[in-house]
Amino acid sequence: MLGADDPATREVLSSRRRSQILPHFGELPIGKITPWTIRDWLGEIQDQSANYKVLFSVVTGVLDSAVDDKLIRDNPCKAKTIRRPTSPAVEVKDIWPEARGKAVWEGIEGRWRIAVVIGAGLRPGEILGLSPDDVDEKSMLLHVRRQLWTVERTMSSRFRRATRRRPCRSHRAFCRRCTSI
Numbered sequence: 001m002l003g004a005d006d007p008a009t010r011e012v013l014s015s016r017r018r019s020q021i022l023p024h025f026g027e028l029p030i031g032k033i034t035p036w037t038i039r040d041w042l043g044e045i046q047d048q049s050a051n052y053k054v055l056f057s058v059v060t061g062v063l064d065s066a067v068d069d070k071l072i073r074d075n076p077c078k079a080k081t082i083r084r085p086t087s088p089a090v091e092v093k094d095i096w097p098e099a100r101g102k103a104v105w106e107g108i109e110g111r112w113r114i115a116v117v118i119g120a121g122l123r124p125g126e127i128l129g130l131s132p133d134d135v136d137e138k139s140m141l142l143h144v145r146r147q148l149w150t151v152e153r154t155m156s157s158r159f160r161r162a163t164r165r166r167p168c169r170s171h172r173a174f175c176r177r178c179t180s181i
Helices: 007-025 035-048 052-068 098-106 110-120 124-129 172-179
Strands: 141-151 154-167
Touching: 007 035, 007 052, 007 141, 035 052, 124 141
Parallel strands: none
Antiparallel strands: 141 154
């Protein structure tokens, strides 16, 4: 779907299509989708879905394909009256204060202690893919290089296309703990 080579991406896009795109557009013929239809749909999903920018890209891609296939003349998503969704500014947050991190750390058994980095804003799959080698104590950064995925009920590990970096600005001791597992 839309050039998605990765099975996990295809699964996510398919799920979003079924749950957040098709319920609005339903059986509406592609030629009957107008800028007004798109504005109405964007108004609905903007408050309901954190992924509305991705959903808009999916619908835009489908309608671009319809233009290429000469099913419609213009893509209604590209009308001048359509405001393309933008991402809100991302706020970088510090991880837990030393006392809280230490309390959580000591409450978790040995090999699971790396999960304390959940306070750094990582996704569950990213936490499970972390290694002590991913902690850069000098620059106080976590380098998220791997993550676990579930595709068609099968869990697998893979490298991320791009490494995410999360600051560990609160305390060097926290970074040292992560590398001592």
